[in-house]
Amino acid sequence: MATNDHSIGHIWLLPAGQAKQASIVEIPLTDVDPDGKLPLHLAIADVDRDGHPDLLVTPGDGPSMVYLFDTGKVALRPPTPDEQRRLVLSGANR
Numbered sequence: 001m002a003t004n005d006h007s008i009g010h011i012w013l014l015p016a017g018q019a020k021q022a023s024i025v026e027i028p029l030t031d032v033d034p035d036g037k038l039p040l041h042l043a044i045a046d047v048d049r050d051g052h053p054d055l056l057v058t059p060g061d062g063p064s065m066v067y068l069f070d071t072g073k074v075a076l077r078p079p080t081p082d083e084q085r086r087l088v089l090s091g092a093n094r
Contacts, residue, residue, distance in 0.1 A: 002057065004029060007036035009057060013076070025067065025076050033059050047087045048079070056089075064089065 002011045009027040029036065038060035044053045052069040055076055059065075066087060067076035079087060 002040040002042055004033065004036055004038055004040050004059065007033055009040050009059070011040075011042070011055070011057065011076075023075065027057060027065065027067075029059055032062050038062070045090070047089055048083060049088060 002009060007029045009025075009029050011025040011027070013021075013023045013025060015021045029038070032038070041058040041060075043056040043058070043064070045056060046052065047054045047056070047066055048068055050069075054069055055067040056064040057067065066079055066084075066089070068079050068083065069075075070077050
């Protein structure tokens, strides 16, 4: 689930339904949605081809923002610049 709360995206994560591992990811949206009114669309894909699902967040009809699954922390994080260059985004914006 994701909400746009005045240009701050809140994404609720509940891995495998485990409440003890629940977390919220906050992402700034002021660059793409300064009014904080665009809906957030979520998609799952393995864009870094590491065998783990990654999250694509798209505000409205804008470009997708990628968050990689960090297996060491069981969390999502933005890709490093080096990782960004290697992402495989089928038909999506980087």
